[in-house]
Amino acid sequence: xxxxxxxxxxxxxxxxxxxxxxxxxxxxxxxxxxxxxxxxxxxxxxxxxxxxxxxxxxxxxxxxxxxxxxxxxxxxxxxxxxxxxxxxxxxxxxxxxxxxxxxx
Amino acid sequence: xxxxxxxxxxxxxxxxxxxxxxxxxxxxxxxxxxxxxxxxxxxxxxxxxxxxxxxxxxxxxxxxxxxxxxxxxxxxxxxxxxxxxxxxxxxxxxxxxxxxxxxx
DNA sequence: CTATCTTACAACCTTATGGTTGTAGATCAA
DNA sequence: TTGATCTACAACCATAAGGTTGTAAGATAG
Numbered sequence: 001x002x003x004x005x006x007x008x009x010x011x012x013x014x015x016x017x018x019x020x021x022x023x024x025x026x027x028x029x030x031x032x033x034x035x036x037x038x039x040x041x042x043x044x045x046x047x048x049x050x051x052x053x054x055x056x057x058x059x060x061x062x063x064x065x066x067x068x069x070x071x072x073x074x075x076x077x078x079x080x081x082x083x084x085x086x087x088x089x090x091x092x093x094x095x096x097x098x099x100x101x102x103x104x
Numbered sequence: 105x106x107x108x109x110x111x112x113x114x115x116x117x118x119x120x121x122x123x124x125x126x127x128x129x130x131x132x133x134x135x136x137x138x139x140x141x142x143x144x145x146x147x148x149x150x151x152x153x154x155x156x157x158x159x160x161x162x163x164x165x166x167x168x169x170x171x172x173x174x175x176x177x178x179x180x181x182x183x184x185x186x187x188x189x190x191x192x193x194x195x196x197x198x199x200x201x202x203x204x205x206x207x208x
Numbered sequence: 209c210t211a212t213c214t215t216a217c218a219a220c221c222t223t224a225t226g227g228t229t230g231t232a233g234a235t236c237a238a
Numbered sequence: 239t240t241g242a243t244c245t246a247c248a249a250c251c252a253t254a255a256g257g258t259t260g261t262a263a264g265a266t267a268g
Contacts, residue, residue, distance in 0.1 A: 014114035078192060169234095170236065171235090
């Protein structure tokens with residue numbers, strides 16, 4: 001995964017409405033307009049949020065008749081988590097080095 | 105942690121330069137201008153990036169003479185990770201429910 | 209067929225982002 | 239003291255974000 005892709009993921013997650021859409025779309029049984037009914041903003045705004053999430057591969061859309069079902073993708077959330085984990089590891093490495101210096 | 109705070113954290117992480125500043129600042133021995141030497145952008149730009157990270161509590165600044173040392177904070181990275189984990193848990197819950205339905 | 213629902217998308221507005229240059233005040237080294 | 243370094247901040251610019259309204263087209267129910 002390259003920097004640009006990671007940028008997209010974190011940017012998509014940096015909005016409370018979008019984070020909630022990810023949660024609501026876990027079952028994959030909600031359409032765009034179905035999601036829109038959950039929030040006090042326009043249908044178009046939700047469409048844009050879903051587009052941002054889709055570009056980040058945090059959700060997937062699939063057409064069922066006239067509606068577009070939205071399903072979130074756990075792999076991408078997992079990938080973001082792993083990235084944060086890799087950053088966290090750097091602290092542990094630093095602590096290990098301090099231990100090494102203190103060894104007799 | 106409220107939504108606005110989480111927004112700040114993910115927004116701060118949605119930029120490759122800022123993610124790198126977090127990594128470079130783990131030891132806490134780099135100043136703002138010291139960091140600026142690592143990147144091909146202006147000192148002021150780095151100052152702004154550090155300000156964004158500080159507002160998200162991803163780094164802390166402390167003055168040493170004329171320079172401002174930057175140290176990243178692992179707790180905030182950990183908090184972001186936990187949030188993603190909570191979202192991931194929702195998938196597991198869903199899988200558990202499917203298992204329950206299938207039980208004899 | 210017609211009316212309704214759902215999506216798609218263009219156009220627009222306001223504010224935020226990420227960068228620049230320039231200026232000024234502290235602090236340190238010599 | 240003087241000169242270099244580091245930070246702070248204002249001003250500016252281009253573009254992206256996040257929202258709106260309006261219009262059009264595809265799919266479905268009756």
